[in-house]
Amino acid sequence: MDKQVYIELMGQKGAGLTTVSKLLSEKLGVYLTSSDYYRSMLYLINLGYTESDFKSERAKRLCSYLTKMYPDVKECFNAKRYEKYVDTELDRTITNALKMDSSIIVDKHKIERGAPHLKINDDHYDKITIFVESFDFKICQERLYNVSPNYDEIDNNVIGANMKYSFGYSPVSYNTPTLADAALSDYIIINNGTLDELNDRVEEVAQKIKKR
Secondary structure (H helix, E strand, O other), X not given: OOOEEEEEEEXXXXXXXXXXXXXXXXXXXXXXXXXXXXXXHXXXXXXXXXXXXXXXXXXXXXXXXXXXXXXXXXXOOOHHHHHHHHHHHHHHHHHHHHHOOOOEEEOOOOOOOOOOOOOOOOOOEEEEEEEEEOOOHHHHHHHHHHOOEOOOOOOOOEEOOOOOEOOOOOOOOOOOOOHHHHHHOOEEEEXXXXXXXXXXXXXXXXXXXXXX
C-alpha cells in the first residue's frame, strides 16, 4: 500500500460486516472502529444497564460516557435517534484517526453517504469501499437477533478489534443496500458459506489491497 487507507464496508445488516472488517484489520494491520461497539451499548443503556453491570474499566467508561452524552436513551427506544448517536461517535473516532494520519477501517458506509464533513485527503489516503453480500435474508436476521458485543472482553479502535459476542439484542435499524452500492464498490465479498470460506475471500481482497 503506497498510501494510508480509509476502508468502508457496506451491505445489509447481518451480512457479516463486523466479521469481515475484523478479519481485514488483522490481515492489513489497520485499526478498526465498529459501529456495533456504540450501537449495542446504547441499546443496553436503554434496557437499564449501568456501569456496575460491567467488569472491565473500559466498558464502565463507555457506559458512563454514552449515558452522560445521550441521557434520553434511557427514556425511550428510537431507532433513528440511536443511529444518529452512533454516527456522531463514529465521526469523532474517524476524525481523530484522520488527524493522526492513521489508516482505518469502518464497518459502516460514511463518506459518500451522509457524512460529507469527513474530509479525506486524497494525497494521503486511498479510499476503498467493500460491499459484503449475504443472499440469505433469514440468516442475516438471525445474526442480528443472536449477537451483541461482550463489553468485558472487547476493545474498539484497535487492530483486529476483539469483537467477541454473547447475549442477543434486537436490531435498531435495517437498511437494505442497493445494487448501485455494490456496483460502485471497489470489492465485493460474498458471505454465504463457512467462516473458513469467508476468511479465504477476505484474504484475497486483503492481498489485492496490499498491491494498490
